[in-house]
Amino acid sequence: MPAHKKKLSEKIDLGGGHRMTPQRQVVYDVLMSSRDHPTATEVFIRVQEKMSSISLATVYNCLDTLAVAGIVKQVNLDREPSRYCGNLAPHAHFHCETCATVMDIDLKDGVEPSSSVKLPRGAKIQKVEVEVRGKCPECVRTEKKKDTL
């Protein structure tokens, strides 16, 4: 189709002949309005409030399509269920072992995340993931409060 015949559209292009369907849009919207890192099932529950007929399989399909299209990120921490995240900026994740929250943590400007390791000579690096586990500030505070009681 010649370029001058293309219809204007506000819809996000997913590439590869993929369409921005109502289901994908709702899944996308839910993710973009989430600051936590919901699992597929959690996304499903939130999506159902807006579109009760959607199935879990479709949510999985949508999340996968959006992730492959590169407009959301799939986050895997250990062998827990995959979580999804609309924050496309490079960042790391903090996982609280007490309250199970996953939060984004920013990278320090100008410091490559790979700078702490001896990369194999000749390897082609595609991505570097940094995952921090521990106790989040809130849980540390809560625990200290208990101690002084």
Place this chain on the structure above:
Amino acid sequence: MPAHKKKLSEKIDLGGGHRMTPQRQVVYDVLMSSRDHPTATEVFIRVQEKMSSISLATVYNCLDTLAVAGIVKQVNLDREPSRYCGNLAPHAHFHCETCATVMDIDLKDGVEPSSSVKLPRGAKIQKVEVEVRGKCPECVRTEKKKDTL
């Protein structure tokens, strides 16, 4: 039991009242003599050569016990099957997306792996995992060779 009555033993102490059984010893030996990062099923296959009667469930149990005891490491990369590793020194992992090999990579001396991220103020850090994905030197070489043919 008073200390002077304790029997001497060369067996590794697993702590928590756990015993170093023949099964655990074989699993442990297999891991210590592996430089790759076998999955539970791969460990099972190797262990079977020495102890054909062992079950996969027992291998899982042993790996878990050894990991909890802290004498082997469980390595989780994305949502792939867990891998196990006898290298207890702090290190990161390189995962080749072409040949699926997982190799240890050393940390640079004096550079904390967490130094590239803005840790949440007040958080208690338990561990930091660095995972590098890409193409290993060998696969890069193989690919280049193909190009020039």
Place this chain on the structure above:
DNA sequence: TTTTTATCAAGAACTATTCTAAATAATATT
């Protein structure tokens, strides 16, 4: 010896995820 506790094995159960197949819908082609 008796009691307690830990371990093993086989298979069932579980969970997250992917696959299958049929129905539906959107787009492209005629």
Place this chain on the structure above:
DNA sequence: AATATTATTTAGAATAGTTCTTGATAAAAA
């Protein structure tokens, strides 16, 4: 517009990795 093509949705089945259950066995403690 009508038809053909391709993409999507859905429900449920299937899969893979792992954990759980149970009864039998074995080691250690009393």
